[in-house]
Amino acid sequence: MTGGEATDLGQAAPEVSAPRRTSPLIVLVHTVTFRQARQVVPAAIPVVAAVGADGAGVVVALVVAVTALSLLFAALTWWRSTYLDTASSVVLTRGLLARSVRTVPNDRIRGVEVEAPALHRLFGLVRVRIDAAAGTMTGGDEEVVVDGVPRAEGDRLRTSVLTHRRAAVAPAGTDPSAPLPEGPAEEELARFDRRWLLYAPLVASYLAVPLAAVGALSRLLQELPRALRPDLDGPDLTDVRVLVVTAVVALLLLTLGAVAGAAVVNWGFRLVRRGGSLVAVRGLLTRRHTELEVDRVRGGTLAEGLGMRLVRAARVNALVTGLGAANRRGQLFPLGPRTEAVRLLGVLVDDPGPLAPHPPAARRRALVRAVGSGLLVTAAGTVLFLPTGFWGVLAAGVVLTVLGVPLGRGRYASLGHATGPRSFSVRSGLLVREQAVLQRRAVVGWQVRQTLFQRRAGLATVVACVGAGSGGYAAVDMAAADVAAFTEAASGRWATAPPADLPG
Amino acid sequence: MSAPPALPVREPAWSLSRSAIWLWVTQGVLGTLVYGVLVAVFVLAVPSSVGGPVPVLRWLLPALVAVYAVVAVGIRPWIRYRVHRWEVTAETVHALTGWLSRTWTLVPVARIQTVDVTRGVLQQLYGLASVAVLTASSQGTVRVPHLEVGVAERVAEDLARRAEQVRDEAT
Numbered sequence A: 001m002t003g004g005e006a007t008d009l010g011q012a013a014p015e016v017s018a019p020r021r022t023s024p025l026i027v028l029v030h031t032v033t034f035r036q037a038r039q040v041v042p043a044a045i046p047v048v049a050a051v052g053a054d055g056a057g058v059v060v061a062l063v064v065a066v067t068a069l070s071l072l073f074a075a076l077t078w079w080r081s082t083y084l085d086t087a088s089s090v091v092l093t094r095g096l097l098a099r100s101v102r103t104v105p106n107d108r109i110r111g112v113e114v115e116a117p118a119l120h121r122l123f124g125l126v127r128v129r130i131d132a133a134a135g136t137m138t139g140g141d142e143e144v145v146v147d148g149v150p151r152a153e154g155d156r157l158r159t160s161v162l163t164h165r166r167a168a169v170a171p172a173g174t175d176p177s178a179p180l181p182e183g184p185a186e187e188e189l190a191r192f193d194r195r196w197l198l199y200a201p202l203v204a205s206y207l208a209v210p211l212a213a214v215g216a217l218s219r220l221l222q223e224l225p226r227a228l229r230p231d232l233d234g235p236d237l238t239d240v241r242v243l244v245v246t247a248v249v250a251l252l253l254l255t256l257g258a259v260a261g262a263a264v265v266n267w268g269f270r271l272v273r274r275g276g277s278l279v280a281v282r283g284l285l286t287r288r289h290t291e292l293e294v295d296r297v298r299g300g301t302l303a304e305g306l307g308m309r310l311v312r313a314a315r316v317n318a319l320v321t322g323l324g325a326a327n328r329r330g331q332l333f334p335l336g337p338r339t340e341a342v343r344l345l346g347v348l349v350d351d352p353g354p355l356a357p358h359p360p361a362a363r364r365r366a367l368v369r370a371v372g373s374g375l376l377v378t379a380a381g382t383v384l385f386l387p388t389g390f391w392g393v394l395a396a397g398v399v400l401t402v403l404g405v406p407l408g409r410g411r412y413a414s415l416g417h418a419t420g421p422r423s424f425s426v427r428s429g430l431l432v433r434e435q436a437v438l439q440r441r442a443v444v445g446w447q448v449r450q451t452l453f454q455r456r457a458g459l460a461t462v463v464a465c466v467g468a469g470s471g472g473y474a475a476v477d478m479a480a481a482d483v484a485a486f487t488e489a490a491s492g493r494w495a496t497a498p499p500a501d502l503p504g
Numbered sequence B: 001m002s003a004p005p006a007l008p009v010r011e012p013a014w015s016l017s018r019s020a021i022w023l024w025v026t027q028g029v030l031g032t033l034v035y036g037v038l039v040a041v042f043v044l045a046v047p048s049s050v051g052g053p054v055p056v057l058r059w060l061l062p063a064l065v066a067v068y069a070v071v072a073v074g075i076r077p078w079i080r081y082r083v084h085r086w087e088v089t090a091e092t093v094h095a096l097t098g099w100l101s102r103t104w105t106l107v108p109v110a111r112i113q114t115v116d117v118t119r120g121v122l123q124q125l126y127g128l129a130s131v132a133v134l135t136a137s138s139q140g141t142v143r144v145p146h147l148e149v150g151v152a153e154r155v156a157e158d159l160a161r162r163a164e165q166v167r168d169e170a171t
Helices: A025-033 A037-051 A056-080 A118-122 A151-172 A194-202 A204-223 A240-266 A306-310 A338-348 A360-388 A392-414 A452-457 A480-490 B019-045 B054-083 B121-126 B149-166
Strands: A082-085 A089-094 A100-105 A111-116 A125-131 A143-150 A186-191 A270-274 A277-282 A287-293 A297-304 A313-320 A331-337 A416-419 A423-428 A433-439 A443-450 A459-466 A472-479 B085-088 B092-098 B102-108 B114-118 B128-134 B142-148
Touching (some): A025 A056, A082 A151, A111 A151, A143 A151, A186 A338, A194 A204, A194 A240, A194 A331, A287 A313, A306 A313, A313 A338, A331 A338, A360 A459, A392 A423, A416 A480, A443 A452, A459 A480, B019 B128, B019 B142, B054 B092, B092 B142, B128 B149, B142 B149
Antiparallel strands (some): A089 A100, A297 A313, A297 A433, A416 A423, B085 B092, B092 B102, B114 B128
């Protein structure tokens, strides 16, 4: 393991023997963002309140003091932190007074992400996140961050860590059923198209971006001193024209905000296969560079929200074992046409064929469940209406019941499962329809659930337990009689629990 | 409990220790006591003259506690004991739990990551222990409650040893 070992990137990864510090420029970045000084803010607020923030002199003094404090914290943190990547592990040392040394063995490292937030980019710095998850669900802070190294050093660190990692893991054997062969060539799998931004207003998570911005802004306004707040008259809400104009403007702003939000997150998105890794790059202000190992991919999910289904759009997430923050990191295809998403999913995992629909009893159950709550409200409304004449609850109940019919039908239409020679698939979802396509080897167990009602209807919910993504993917309400055939076809003969021949 | 339609998965062969029934009965009694005390305090402390729903609650709550007592002490432990089953075969660990809803969990020995044996306070009283077989998935955990301590320990040891021998990529 001496220097100059060739990597998949065709670069050399020289050995580093002495602990390194991050770039001193990061002190400036952290001073400006109050990264370390932020912890002091809760203590500072009462002090400020006690002193009172009136008078320009006090404000200036306060700003200067806070900045100086922030600079001090940032500099101390920088001075006391080092990192070191060796052939066997990555070692991080930090702490102002109490020293902490964190050693991450290379065979525990699952991926490396290099990101460049806007301020970092100004100074030519990047942030390297090293994923070292023990189990997917044990949670906790399993992430190692080296914040603020020059871009070249960041790339070197990534290459070096991944090279060592591969060397550490390689003897465990590469899985022959991995769908992608290793190869040094770089192949582009997907590339961002600006037209895809038009889908953004129909996606709930992007719609939330401008709403969150409005929320933050109004909170900020609330916290401004009374004297600084502009004294505006509230709009005249009785005028219909004002209401209509406000609604139209709000809708426009919401649409624009969603498009802008999607652009900021996804700008320049590009997914390439490089050697044994999938590399995704995206982001306008913060450039994110995520690397996933193909060997650890167990499948993928195709998600379509209600609005996305209208325009045939979809997103794809990869299911990768031992990946922290899987929702953000596993995102392979943030937003785009469904055909493109399906093609990409096919690269991750074999297509198991068309989905088999679930029995009619499942449709009845979906309808009953969707209409049930509405009927309950209607009943309560009737009880309330007869003596008091108050019709609000009754009306709401009727509306809910009527809405429940298409909702229940949609829920049933989402249901399906399929098995192929090397993969299988399940689909469900009420508003967001999610299809998971998994490799056979992904299954670490099965869970079959039957409620009282499902038992009477001859249905069962089958959950494929997977050490990736959310931990389990369910085929809801499939015929109880089909369960054994499905689980056997999707994983192996063990799934039918062949009779005992060996007492514990 | 009329004749149920075809089972989605084969029923595991072995039942729990019979002491499990008495442990569940004890849990039911304790639960009833806690609810009973709470309701008694309510009935004593809140006079019906307060109005609103209080007069109704003064007889409804004790009735609910009585129903809970009958179900939790007299019915549920026996149904649970009939439902709960487990089995270890050459290839898999397999358990069935629940009383109204039923859950089968099946894990192949090759994918086992850890095997836990836990003994709660009440379990120690009855000489029982629970076994949890964990995998890489948060949902793929086989839990077998209330086995005799000796059995639980033997099973855990056997599974851990076999898992080590046949472990493939355990994720």
